[in-house]
Amino acid sequence: MFGFxxxxxxxxxxxxxxxxxxxxxxxxxxxxxxxxxMKQLFQDVDIMKYKHVAKDGEEAYAIAxxxxxxxxxxxxxxxxxxxMLCPRPPKGEDLMRRLTLEIVQINECERVDGFKKxxxxxxxxxxxxxxxxxxxxxxLNTKGFALRAVAEPDNEKTLSGPREGFNESLMQGLSMLRRxxxxxxxxxxxxxxxxxxxxxVAVCYxxxxxxxxxxxxxxxxxxxxxxxxxxxxxxxxxxxxxHRLSPxxxxxxxxxxxxxxxxLLEGRIAILVDGTPNALTLPYLFIENFQSNEDYYLSFYYxxxxxxxxxxxxxxxxxxxxxxxxxxxxxxxxxxxPLFINITAERQSxxxxxxxxxxxxLIVFDILRETGVRxxxxxxxxxxxxxxxxxxxxxxxxKLVAAPMIIVVAMxxxxxxxxxxxxxxxxxxxxxxxxxxxxFGFFGLTIGLSLILMHIISLTTFGLPMLSLDGDTDLQxxxxxxxxxxxxTMLTRPPELxxxxxxxxxxxxxxxx
Amino acid sequence: xxxxxxxxxxxxxxxxxxxxxxYRSLGDFSIAMGIGVDKTPEGKYKICVEIVDFTKSLKxxxxxxxxxxxxxxxxxxxxxxxxxxxLNRLYFGNIQVVAxxxxxxxxxxxxxxxxxxxxxxxxxxxVTLLLAQGDxxxxxxxxxxxxxxxxxxxLDNIITEDQKTTSSTAYVEVYMxxxxxxxxxxxxxxxxxxxxxxxxxxxxxxxxxxxxxEDRLVGFLSPxxxxxxxxxTGKCKGGILPVSAGGSGKIDTSLEIHxxxxxxxxxxxxxxPSFRIDVEIEAFLAETTAQIDVLDAKAIEALEASSGDAxxxxxxxxxxxVQTELRTDILGLGHKIYQRDVxxxxxxxxxxxxxxxTVPVEVSCEISIVNTxxxxxxxxxxxx
Numbered sequence: 001m002f003g004f005x006x007x008x009x010x011x012x013x014x015x016x017x018x019x020x021x022x023x024x025x026x027x028x029x030x031x032x033x034x035x036x037x038m039k040q041l042f043q044d045v046d047i048m049k050y051k052h053v054a055k056d057g058e059e060a061y062a063i064a065x066x067x068x069x070x071x072x073x074x075x076x077x078x079x080x081x082x083x084m085l086c087p088r089p090p091k092g093e094d095l096m097r098r099l100t101l102e103i104v105q106i107n108e109c110e111r112v113d114g115f116k117k118x119x120x121x122x123x124x125x126x127x128x129x130x131x132x133x134x135x136x137x138x139x140l141n142t143k144g145f146a147l148r149a150v151a152e153p154d155n156e157k158t159l160s161g162p163r164e165g166f167n168e169s170l171m172q173g174l175s176m177l178r179r180x181x182x183x184x185x186x187x188x189x190x191x192x193x194x195x196x197x198x199x200x201v202a203v204c205y206x207x208x209x210x211x212x213x214x215x216x217x218x219x220x221x222x223x224x225x226x227x228x229x230x231x232x233x234x235x236x237x238x239x240x241x242x243h244r245l246s247p248x249x250x251x252x253x254x255x256x257x258x259x260x261x262x263x264l265l266e267g268r269i270a271i272l273v274d275g276t277p278n279a280l281t282l283p284y285l286f287i288e289n290f291q292s293n294e295d296y297y298l299s300f301y302y303x304x305x306x307x308x309x310x311x312x313x314x315x316x317x318x319x320x321x322x323x324x325x326x327x328x329x330x331x332x333x334x335x336x337x338p339l340f341i342n343i344t345a346e347r348q349s350x351x352x353x354x355x356x357x358x359x360x361x362l363i364v365f366d367i368l369r370e371t372g373v374r375x376x377x378x379x380x381x382x383x384x385x386x387x388x389x390x391x392x393x394x395x396x397x398x399k400l401v402a403a404p405m406i407i408v409v410a411m412x413x414x415x416x417x418x419x420x421x422x423x424x425x426x427x428x429x430x431x432x433x434x435x436x437x438x439x440f441g442f443f444g445l446t447i448g449l450s451l452i453l454m455h456i457i458s459l460t461t462f463g464l465p466m467l468s469l470d471g472d473t474d475l476q477x478x479x480x481x482x483x484x485x486x487x488x489t490m491l492t493r494p495p496e497l498x499x500x501x502x503x504x505x506x507x508x509x510x511x512x513x
Numbered sequence: 514x515x516x517x518x519x520x521x522x523x524x525x526x527x528x529x530x531x532x533x534x535x536y537r538s539l540g541d542f543s544i545a546m547g548i549g550v551d552k553t554p555e556g557k558y559k560i561c562v563e564i565v566d567f568t569k570s571l572k573x574x575x576x577x578x579x580x581x582x583x584x585x586x587x588x589x590x591x592x593x594x595x596x597x598x599x600l601n602r603l604y605f606g607n608i609q610v611v612a613x614x615x616x617x618x619x620x621x622x623x624x625x626x627x628x629x630x631x632x633x634x635x636x637x638x639x640v641t642l643l644l645a646q647g648d649x650x651x652x653x654x655x656x657x658x659x660x661x662x663x664x665x666x667x668l669d670n671i672i673t674e675d676q677k678t679t680s681s682t683a684y685v686e687v688y689m690x691x692x693x694x695x696x697x698x699x700x701x702x703x704x705x706x707x708x709x710x711x712x713x714x715x716x717x718x719x720x721x722x723x724x725x726x727e728d729r730l731v732g733f734l735s736p737x738x739x740x741x742x743x744x745x746t747g748k749c750k751g752g753i754l755p756v757s758a759g760g761s762g763k764i765d766t767s768l769e770i771h772x773x774x775x776x777x778x779x780x781x782x783x784x785x786p787s788f789r790i791d792v793e794i795e796a797f798l799a800e801t802t803a804q805i806d807v808l809d810a811k812a813i814e815a816l817e818a819s820s821g822d823a824x825x826x827x828x829x830x831x832x833x834x835v836q837t838e839l840r841t842d843i844l845g846l847g848h849k850i851y852q853r854d855v856x857x858x859x860x861x862x863x864x865x866x867x868x869x870x871t872v873p874v875e876v877s878c879e880i881s882i883v884n885t886x887x888x889x890x891x892x893x894x895x896x897x
Contacts, residue, residue, distance in 0.1 A: 329536050333637070337607045337666070340544070341565050341576055347539045348567045354538065436524070438536070447523060 025115035031132035035062050038128075041119060048122075053080065055088045061099075062130045063140075069125035071144025078105040079127065079140060091133030099131060100138050108141035120198055147172065153255035153277065155420075161297035162258045170200045170274035176257035177204060177272075181264070191222065193236070197229040200274035201236070204260070209267045209493070209500050214283055214462045218269055233273040233280050242460050247425035250461040252284040259293045267498025283461040283497060287481050289421045290314070295484045304483035311482060313418030316411065318429045318452070321358045322437035322445050324408045328354050330441025346402045355438035357401055361409045362434070364391060366427065369413070464496050542604040546578060547665025549650025550588065550626050551614035557584045558591045561651040562603060563665050578663045580655050588629045605635040609669035611642050611687065612706070614649035615723075615730065622728035623701075624694060630687045638688040641669050644723040644730065646707040656708035656715045664717060671719050672704050680743050680752035680770070681736035682706075682719040694728055698847020698858065698865065701725040702742075705733055726841035726866070734831070734839075741831040744792050744824070745876070746844055747775030754796065754880075756820035758803035767800040768820060771883065779849045781857060787873040788846055792828065794821075794878065798885040807885040817880045825878035836870045846872065 028034055035050060042048040047068060053061040061083050065075065082103045089098040100109040112118060113136050118128050125143035150172070153165035166173045174188060189203045203222070205215060221240040230236060233253060241250045254260060255277045260270045263281040271280040290310040295303040327334045328343060335343065352360065368387040372380045391409075395401040416426055429452055436444030459466040476492045479485035492501040547563040559582070566577040581598055585591030596602055611630055613623050623642075630636045645653035658667030676684045682704040685693070693701040705723040709716055722734040722742060734742055743749035751770050758766040772795040779788050798807060798816075805812045835844060842848075847865050851858040861868055 328539050332537070332539070332604070333606045335607075337546070337609065340607050344539045344542065344544060344565070345567050345576055350540070353536075355536070451520075451523065 022116040022119060023114060027113050027115065027118075027130070027135050027137045029133055029135045031059055031062055031130055034130045034137070035064070037115065038064050038118075041115065051080070053083045058132075060088055060132050063127050064122060064130075065127040065142065066122055066125065069123075069145045070127060070142040074106070074142045074144065075127055079129065079142070093134070095131050095134040096129075096136040096138055099129070104129065104138070104140060106140040106142070110139045111136050112139060113137070120192075123198070124200075150176075156254065156256055156259075156293070158292075158294045158297070161294055162256070164257060165255045166257060166272070166277040166279060168275050168277060170202060170272055173257070173272045173277075173279065174202055174204075177260060177270075180257060180261045181206070186264075193222075193225055194227055194229040197231070199230040201230070202272045203269060204264065204272065205269045206264050206267075209265065209498050210269060211267050211283070211464075211498050214464070215269055217462050218282065230273060230275075232276040233271065233278045236271060236273065237280060242462065246455070246459060247428050248286075248456065248459055248466075249289070249421065249424075250282075250284055250459060250466065252281040252288055252421075253278045254281060254293075255279070256293060262293065262296065265503075266493050267500070283464045284466070285461070285464075285494070285496065286456060286459070286467040289419060291480075296487075300484050300486045304485075307484060308482055310418045313415040314422060314426070317413075317415040317419070317426050318433055319445065319449070320408055320412050320415070321362060321430060322433035322448065324404070325355050325358055325434060326437045326441045326445050328404075329438065334442075343402075343404050346404055349399055350402045351400070354402070354405070355434070357405050358408070358434055358438075359431075361391070361401060361405055362412065362430065365409050365413050468496060541601050543581075543599050543601045545603050545605050545608055546663050547610045547612065547654055547668065548605075548608060549612040549614065549645065549654045550617060550623075551649040551651060552617045552621060553584055557586060558588050559584045559651075560588065560591045560595065561654055562592075562595055563654050563663065564599075564603070565663065575662045578665075580651070582651065588625060589633075605633060606637070608636055608640050609665040610672075611640055612645045612650040612653055612668070613642070613703075614651075615644060615646050616649060618644055618723070618725070618730035620729075623690075623725070624728040627687055627690050627694060627728075631691055636687075639686045641672055641704075642685050642687050642690050643668060643672065643704045643706050646705050646720060646723075646733070653706055653708055653717060656717050659711055659714060659716050668706060668717060671706075671717070675704075675719055676743075676748070677751045679719075680740040680749045681721065682739055683722050683743070683748070696845075696848055697851045697862065698842060698849070699845040700841040700843045701728070702734075702843040722843075724835070724839045724841050724843045726839075731841050732839045734835075738831045738834065741824070741828045742835070742843075744773060744775065744794070744878075745790055745828050745832055747773070747777070749773045749775075753799070754794070754820065754824060756816075756823050758801055758805055758816050758819070760819070765801060765803045766798065766816070766820075768794075768796040768880065768882065769799040771795045771797055777846070777849055779846070779853060781854060784857070784860070785872075786846075786850055786857065786861070787875070788849070789875045789877070790828070790832070792824070792876070792878045794824070794880045795883050796880055798882050813882050813885070817882055821878045821880045824880065825876050828878060829874075829876045832874050832876065836872070836874070840866070840870050842866075842869045846874070 025037065028037070038048070038050070047066055048064060049067050050062060050064050052059050053063075063075070063079060082105055086103045089095055089102070096111050100111060110117075110121075118137055118139065121139040122128050125145050127140045127142040129138040129140055147169050148167045150164055150167055152163040156165070164176060166176065178186070178188075185207050187205055187207050190200060191203070192198045192200050203218070218240070222236075225236065225239050227235065227239065237251045237253070238244065243250055252263070260279050260281060264270055268281050268283060271282075273279075290307055292306075295307060328347070332340065347354065350357070368383070368391075372383055372387075375383055391401075392406055396403045396406060412430065416423065419426070432452070433445060433448040436448040438444070440447070456467050457465070457469055474495075476490070477495050479490050480494070491504055491506060493503050495501060544565045545562045546565060549561045551559045551561075553559045562581045562583075563578045564581055566579045569577065581595050583591050583595035583598065585594045592603065611626065613626055617623075627642070630640060631638060654664050656664060658664050661667040661670065672682060672684050675682050683702050685701070685703050690701055690703070693699055703723045703725065705720050706717055707720045709718045719736065720733075721736045722739045723730055724732050724734065740749065740752050749770060750773070754768040754770060755764045756766050756768055757764055774793040776791045777788060778791070779786055781787075805816065807813065832844065835841075842865065847858070847861070847869065850861065
């Protein structure tokens, strides 16, 4: 028993040693010792490659790199060739400095003396250079790994506007942002998360517009993150968001650099995570669920209408099943006589009560949708045909389900697609409203909607209210809510997000002004 | 925990807040669309309820209807007795019309019918009330109409559409009937219907207005007279005025009523009231075979004057008929006194039924033709 405890303590010690050990390991003066240390650290890592360079019959330099992550041409031409051809500088403290300055032809050279950085660099495609007689190593940029090409994101397709989307490389993502924001005001702070993955993360913002308290709070929360790995930005979202149990998002996400810059210009902060195309934007206001980047690229007449449709869609997808049950099972008086007769006729000899029918059909719809999402495209199509036929046609003709219920489910499903950013909360809200409606009719519906509204109003995002109803609104702050006003009228930034509110001066010389 | 308690309270409270919230499935109903009230020879209530017939498939045809007949000591008793013949309970929330049989209205009065339909929780206050002429309400509701397969829907549609286009009958909802029954100085006028033949087919037809004294039926106004009655009471919204434009007295022109305005004023001289009804009609010249030039303002003015006189005479005739033949104040003249001069009303109220037939009523009618359509009368153009 005590032996078991001891064993456990040993394991804990080993883990501790692993976590602390790297930072205490220093580069030694002896080339052999350094190479041995690398080999020990990367024991059983067979893709680790080593190459020695000798001068005057004596091993003078050694490089180490991960096969597959590096560009061999760079290593051959810019590291090995100069090292072999050039005369060797004298040993000593200055050796590595002179090597990086005079001999190695690499744009990014960093001299380090600890192994922690070396491990992080080598595993990311850099090459480490050791020299005999110098207690320093150099990290040389030789990255050359394969990446997915830059393409339009499938989840955020647009009719017009930029088609570029992030890929899995943090650096490429940052370059896309950098190209769009060519001022020194655009700040990029790099850090890494995940003890085992050391995933690179960049926090970007415009220094003069950003909301300082929010930035401070974000950095505080990021500092507290302690996790073994970060594979997608959602890991961070769930670790740092407000109201962790609310189904509503309190941090936004996008795959598009133009969206990120648009949000940054309004005073928000973006987080890019290496290895995922999804960037996070925060703070996240409730209205952002209904905004799309295309709203700003197309005519404001069209996009204002589209945005109102999305608001209606959200309302409908939550309430339609509950409303239907309230009307057919409780407040029959709400229906005009012809409709009442038709629905009653359809409901004759249908086995299940309307409320149960609604539950079953909504679940069936969600099953179909979920399978459709995960299936390969060709099977997905067959599935949707079967689903439409089975549910839409056969179930009604077999008198298993009443036809109006199909319409209700279809309406619910279609309106759901209008607000993809709310797909998680609406599933639960819809069921919540449906349960209340099947118990109390319209009273339940009203109470349900009130509770939902209360919840939404109580939500905060990094300390800011997500839906501000304080009555302290001015004309400028409603110009990008239910409708999108033309650009020349949106003179200021949203008041919740930033103190620096002036976006543009009132236009001069405008024919309309 | 406290939050949970709060949410639980919010969920339970709505159950206590309301009266009707129990789950009632649509399959458990027999939907009543109309109800007819008659009396049996023994003096019991005899009702017939028109319910929607769901036994046939509705894929190709509109739903038909069935008639359920029941008797009882009271109206509600009869309604409950009807359930004995039915699988499901009757649902009254979608009743379109309440038809009262002529015999029943004449001998028993309709006050209790109005009372029950207003008191019952399910019925709407806006149900249309009508009088079935002839052999009783059951006969009328059993008669298939021309358009709708459900007679009650047909009756209701006829009445609501009639007031906009024809003005051949009145439009009274149950709550209005209640007010008219209890309103000082006014009597109830209900739409009257009878069943008739439309070629080979059966049909229901609006047939003027039924006049009540208190809650008893006393007589009818013909469909043609109903229009002038509605003009006199300011309820006319549309309809056709056939007038003579040629000057020979021959009816050759139709004026379509576009809008009307009626002002009833009353003056008192020496404790005796006298009334004045001013009717203003805006009309379209809808049809004419008379040789008049519609572009000539003078000719139109002449037509306005002559047709105004003709309509005035008609209104006077109908008012006189109401006063002397029906002898019940469906014009609501007594109510005008009650509104303007309550002292006088208090003195007159007891004898109003004997005073009403004798009160002087002066009528004026002004017609303005606002539209004559595109067609020019050819002969009139040639003369120029």
